[in-house]
Amino acid sequence: MSAKHTHITDVVVVGAGLAAERSAIEAASAGLNVIILSLVPPRRSHSTAAQGGMQASLGNAAMAKGDNPQIHFEDTVKGSDWGCDQEVAKMFTETVPIMIRQLDYWGVPWNRVVAGKKKLPSGLEVEDTKDKEGLITARDFGGVAKWRCCYTSDGTGHTVQFVVDTVVCKMGITVHDRMEAISLIHDGETCLGVVARCLRTGDLNVYLAKSTVIATGGAGRLYAASTNAVINEGTGGAIALNTGLVPLGNMEAVQFHPTGMPPVWILMTEGARGDGGYLLDKNLHRFMPDYEPKKKELASRDVVSRRMIQHIRAGYGVESKYAPQHLWLDIRHLGRKWVWTNLREIATIAMNFNGLDPAKDLVPVLPTQHYTMGGIRTNKHGFAYGLKGLFAIGEAACWDLHGFNRLGGNSLAETVTAGYLVGIQLAKYTLGATQKFDYKLVEGFVKKEEERIKNLISGKNGKENVWEIRAAAQNAMMDHVHIFRTGKSLQEGVAKLQELYKRSLKIGLRSSGQGANPELAQALRMPGMIRTSLCIAYGALMRTESRGSHFREDFPKRDDVNWLKRTLAYWKEGADLPTLDYEPVACPYMPPGDRGYGEATAPAKGK
Amino acid sequence: MELAKNLQKTLNQKANPKTDLYVDLAESVTGIILVGFLWMHMLFVGTIYINNGVLFNSLSEGLDKYYLAQIGIPATVLVILIHIFMAGRRAPMRLRDLRIAWRLTKSLKHTDTWIWVGQVITALIIGIMASMHLWEIMTTWPIEATKSAHRVALDGIAFMGGFSIKYYLWFYVALLLAGEYHAGFGLYRIFVKWGWFERHKMGYVLKGITLIILFIGFGALYMFIRLAEMVPLGGALH
Amino acid sequence: MSRNITLSIFRYNPNIPGDTPRMQDYKLEEYSGMTLFVALNEIREKQDPTLMFDFVCRAAICGSCAMLINGRPGLACKTLTKNLPSRFTLMPLPVFKLIGDLSVDTGTWFRNLQVRTESWIHTNKKFDPNALEVRMSNETAEAIYEPERCIECGCCVATCITANIREDFIGATGINRVSRFLIDPRDERTDREYFEVVGNEDGAFGCVGLMACDDYCPMEVPLQKQLALVRRKMAAAGLKLDLKGMKIS
Ligand SMILES: Cc1cc2nc3c(=O)[nH]c(=O)nc-3n(C[C@H](O)[C@H](O)[C@H](O)COP(=O)(O)OP(=O)(O)OC[C@H]3O[C@@H](n4cnc5c(N)ncnc54)[C@H](O)[C@@H]3O)c2cc1C
Ligand code: HEM
Ligand code: HEM
Ligand code: SF4
Ligand code: F3S
Numbered sequence A: 001m002s003a004k005h006t007h008i009t010d011v012v013v014v015g016a017g018l019a020a021e022r023s024a025i026e027a028a029s030a031g032l033n034v035i036i037l038s039l040v041p042p043r044r045s046h047s048t049a050a051q052g053g054m055q056a057s058l059g060n061a062a063m064a065k066g067d068n069p070q071i072h073f074e075d076t077v078k079g080s081d082w083g084c085d086q087e088v089a090k091m092f093t094e095t096v097p098i099m100i101r102q103l104d105y106w107g108v109p110w111n112r113v114v115a116g117k118k119k120l121p122s123g124l125e126v127e128d129t130k131d132k133e134g135l136i137t138a139r140d141f142g143g144v145a146k147w148r149c150c151y152t153s154d155g156t157g158h159t160v161q162f163v164v165d166t167v168v169c170k171m172g173i174t175v176h177d178r179m180e181a182i183s184l185i186h187d188g189e190t191c192l193g194v195v196a197r198c199l200r201t202g203d204l205n206v207y208l209a210k211s212t213v214i215a216t217g218g219a220g221r222l223y224a225a226s227t228n229a230v231i232n233e234g235t236g237g238a239i240a241l242n243t244g245l246v247p248l249g250n251m252e253a254v255q256f257h258p259t260g261m262p263p264v265w266i267l268m269t270e271g272a273r274g275d276g277g278y279l280l281d282k283n284l285h286r287f288m289p290d291y292e293p294k295k296k297e298l299a300s301r302d303v304v305s306r307r308m309i310q311h312i313r314a315g316y317g318v319e320s321k322y323a324p325q326h327l328w329l330d331i332r333h334l335g336r337k338w339v340w341t342n343l344r345e346i347a348t349i350a351m352n353f354n355g356l357d358p359a360k361d362l363v364p365v366l367p368t369q370h371y372t373m374g375g376i377r378t379n380k381h382g383f384a385y386g387l388k389g390l391f392a393i394g395e396a397a398c399w400d401l402h403g404f405n406r407l408g409g410n411s412l413a414e415t416v417t418a419g420y421l422v423g424i425q426l427a428k429y430t431l432g433a434t435q436k437f438d439y440k441l442v443e444g445f446v447k448k449e450e451e452r453i454k455n456l457i458s459g460k461n462g463k464e465n466v467w468e469i470r471a472a473a474q475n476a477m478m479d480h481v482h483i484f485r486t487g488k489s490l491q492e493g494v495a496k497l498q499e500l501y502k503r504s505l506k507i508g509l510r511s512s513g514q515g516a517n518p519e520l521a522q523a524l525r526m527p528g529m530i531r532t533s534l535c536i537a538y539g540a541l542m543r544t545e546s547r548g549s550h551f552r553e554d555f556p557k558r559d560d561v562n563w564l565k566r567t568l569a570y571w572k573e574g575a576d577l578p579t580l581d582y583e584p585v586a587c588p589y590m591p592p593g594d595r596g597y598g599e600a601t602a603p604a605k606g607k
Numbered sequence B: 001m002e003l004a005k006n007l008q009k010t011l012n013q014k015a016n017p018k019t020d021l022y023v024d025l026a027e028s029v030t031g032i033i034l035v036g037f038l039w040m041h042m043l044f045v046g047t048i049y050i051n052n053g054v055l056f057n058s059l060s061e062g063l064d065k066y067y068l069a070q071i072g073i074p075a076t077v078l079v080i081l082i083h084i085f086m087a088g089r090r091a092p093m094r095l096r097d098l099r100i101a102w103r104l105t106k107s108l109k110h111t112d113t114w115i116w117v118g119q120v121i122t123a124l125i126i127g128i129m130a131s132m133h134l135w136e137i138m139t140t141w142p143i144e145a146t147k148s149a150h151r152v153a154l155d156g157i158a159f160m161g162g163f164s165i166k167y168y169l170w171f172y173v174a175l176l177l178a179g180e181y182h183a184g185f186g187l188y189r190i191f192v193k194w195g196w197f198e199r200h201k202m203g204y205v206l207k208g209i210t211l212i213i214l215f216i217g218f219g220a221l222y223m224f225i226r227l228a229e230m231v232p233l234g235g236a237l238h
Numbered sequence C: 001m002s003r004n005i006t007l008s009i010f011r012y013n014p015n016i017p018g019d020t021p022r023m024q025d026y027k028l029e030e031y032s033g034m035t036l037f038v039a040l041n042e043i044r045e046k047q048d049p050t051l052m053f054d055f056v057c058r059a060a061i062c063g064s065c066a067m068l069i070n071g072r073p074g075l076a077c078k079t080l081t082k083n084l085p086s087r088f089t090l091m092p093l094p095v096f097k098l099i100g101d102l103s104v105d106t107g108t109w110f111r112n113l114q115v116r117t118e119s120w121i122h123t124n125k126k127f128d129p130n131a132l133e134v135r136m137s138n139e140t141a142e143a144i145y146e147p148e149r150c151i152e153c154g155c156c157v158a159t160c161i162t163a164n165i166r167e168d169f170i171g172a173t174g175i176n177r178v179s180r181f182l183i184d185p186r187d188e189r190t191d192r193e194y195f196e197v198v199g200n201e202d203g204a205f206g207c208v209g210l211m212a213c214d215d216y217c218p219m220e221v222p223l224q225k226q227l228a229l230v231r232r233k234m235a236a237a238g239l240k241l242d243l244k245g246m247k248i249s
């Protein structure tokens, strides 16, 4: 057996989420041939699950008056705990309003400003002015100075992805869905494309391109409990890491969202708190104002999540059938109409999965893995470190807009903005590049994958069970690399993962592996997933400070003297730990300071 | 495969792009006319209640006098024919389609789908029975209360050696049920398709009307029987 | 509380030579809050690693996991086993091409649909990055969002007898998709252009009004309303086109 089909094109985009499709549009507009690969049809990508909205400083809503890119920039940098690339943040905040308007032009039904005085369900009184009527409105989100989160009810990701996909359809861009990239083809200097496995037939395909874009989204499924889709296994980063040349940046920066709903860990959007929802403890006491008098429930996510766990540790957690310990989200006071129109999606989810009607019931919540700030490290134009012709965007990348904590609503906004900005650079690069054909080299990469598949089927390397290993690795991440971290526990976590990594190299299938066999697909991903987990765990172990979502109980303070730098994790062939390197984080516009919320500002105090 | 598809499309290009619209409209319009006709027809037959059929007879005479029968009956028949062509094309025809439709209906257990299956079946029943009915009425023209009463109440087919059933009575009961079912739900479906009313509320109204019509129908059959007992065939009404 | 359940699952992998369609039973111990997502994964991980099915969001928002659950279409991820009898069947959605077992190719079908119905905003305006967005009332935006909520799960297509027997019928989802553009002021298509897309048997006039789509749509998209809207608009357009000969709007 050899590669069933070879496809030659200018640009191959791995992924069909928002970031991927937006960049494909840009490349195709430049006249390039583009092929998009995806595990699932584009409209099933995880971007469609995003509910809350996208941050852009349009300044139309009453509570957004006076907003501008500069304030958005400052919020983003504070949110990132000064871990982000400020040049990227500048570019981003200046471009994103145009992106929102372009999405509008393409057809997103953004909610609009309705003029008049109104009393919001949260009790706040505002007046939207006539001159703004009919323009795109915004809602409140965590960690922001102005209302800036543009939305369509609570299906923002859905409408945006669908609309961007209409443009892809219109332009006739080729999409190969159910096609999983399983390795990058490169000659040590330049990326030549990917080897992919068809999830319909199980056949191997080769895609040769002048440029390869990785936009494979998040890696939430490295944890047992995550708000992410089940396909978010971080495979894009893993195949880049596997080259030994491309580093993953800041993998220890993992976001935990305050309101995942146990026991299914589906997200209750931040919009629920943005619209005025409270967090309650077992005494039905609203505890967030005790910790964060200024921002209350709407401090940045890392802070709220920690406060919640802190409060539970202080003995105020609820014990129920949903989870051994959790807290409540209360949006009852917003009123039935508000809940079932503006927050309909989460109301439906609470109803479907727990039989709860948020208009009259409390909803159980607990901080849950949500977002990977880290990813394939790129420069500010989206060029991946280490290989020419390789680009990364979206959640899979570490373009570094988010540093150590992403602001809610900044990620969807990043996908399209990066898709656009990087798309332009990508097109420019591709137009000047020449296609390299080295069939022997390509054949080598295909052979390697065939070998792996053969060995998995025959059980030549061992008979380890892929599902057992996956579960063990996911649990290790939950136990040792979660919200609160300590050196000792991280050490244990790393050791467990190393052990599991070795076992993952000895996986043998129990089934025949024929066709589009799901066990084989999982087995092929497994070593890469654990390598990525190790980048997170090991990076966290070495970073002896607390910054943003990375919180070390043994080093609870941010340490700008030693740690104003970005982790770069490489995986050398044959290693069982990543090699870490660091690069400085520049702060050209905003020197490190106080975030205005969180532990540094308001000392912890229980009730 | 691709080529074949294209070819076929070119050859079958519709002469008028609006054919499908007209066909769809015709289906609904003939449907509405027929429902109107059937309900009027039931009211007409229902006049048998009044004055032991005097009104019934004078209406019948009216039909003849003003040439309503000569125009009305062929027109009705024409509408029925159009309706059969237009609506009939919606019914699954091929064996394969029948199998798919049947299997799916059984598995879904979905009320509206079942109702539609019923509509297709009643259509077949009406198709056969209404032609027989029409034939009978035409061949025994003119319409006359006692004639009708005797047909309904007494005519029947005798089975070997004297055992007989009141053929026409049961024939009419069957046709009445089938016709009302088909008409009532047909109207419901038209309203659903054109979205004039909210589906679930409208259902009740139509079911109500159908019940009333059925009530009139059964009542009329009863009156025919009583009339037949009172008045001998050919006897005069007072 | 816990009971034993039996899942009778359709098995057939067209990619394996010699494989034949059959039903296969799997037994599981049910626990509280068990969804079909949990149950199927447990079967795959503990009993039969070859079992094929699709889940992505497992939160009833991506449309990947539609299947016939005890004969009726639904999203497996949000179906709680406790609402099913102790023995039930799982079958792949009809109409769509089978990939294997419970997995069907909705992607290709929907892609074709988008292209056939040209489901994107048609406008001659150029995007001006320096201009404000065109104003729109919030009501209009919400009206567009209503049909836009369709997640392309395919339930409405699979339950519709018409879609099952007429290969070219675009189904409720297709008509609904078009309705979204029809009410969008940004789309500049004329009635004539819309009429060409859905004013026919494969579109608005193909629907018989069976309403299974409306009753089984997991997103509760108001399909009756949207279907009727398109039918009326297309009828009006078709009739008007005749009267005036040319474009009207
Ligand atoms: C529940 C939830 C709610 C959220 N809400 C918000 C919000 O309100 N606002 C906000 O700003 N952000 C939100 N986010 C974050 C945001 O949705 C994501 O970060 C963003 O959508 C990621 O987009 P992406 O294009 O990078 O990746 P994705 O949309 O995840 O797309 C990844 C694509 O890559 C493909 N893929 C993956 N691996 C491979 C492979 N090996 N080969 C081929 N294809 C592959 C997949 O098929 C998919 O098409 C939310 C996240 C979650 C989990
Ligand atoms: C031989 C006789 C008849 C046949 C074969 C027939 C056939 C059909 C069929 C197959 C349908 C279903 C079409 C669809 O679902 O779109 C239908 C619909 C309908 N029929 Fe009939 N029918 C007959 C007589 C009648 C009569 C006598 C009436 C009136 C009382 C009637 C009223 C209707 C109505 C109102 C509809 C709904 C039309 C629509 O949905 O647009 N039919 N018919
Ligand atoms: C235009 C043609 C028609 C004429 C002139 C006509 C006339 C009559 C007459 C005179 C009767 C009284 C009974 C009798 O004399 O036998 C009758 C009864 C009946 N007809 Fe018709 N009919 C016509 C068409 C139809 C059609 C198309 C249907 C089909 C749905 C129908 C259904 C019935 C039924 C169900 C009865 C029994 C009435 C009852 O229940 O009391 N008729 N018709
Ligand atoms: S309309 Fe409803 S049932 Fe049909 S595809 Fe969309 S979401 Fe699914
Ligand atoms: S089920 Fe089918 S026939 Fe029409 S009303 Fe729905 S599309």
Ligand code: FES
Residues within 6 Å of the ligand: C054, C055, C056, C057, C058, C059, C060, C061, C062, C063, C064, C065, C066, C075, C076, C077, C078
């Ligand atoms: S898995 Fe997304 S809808 Fe069920």
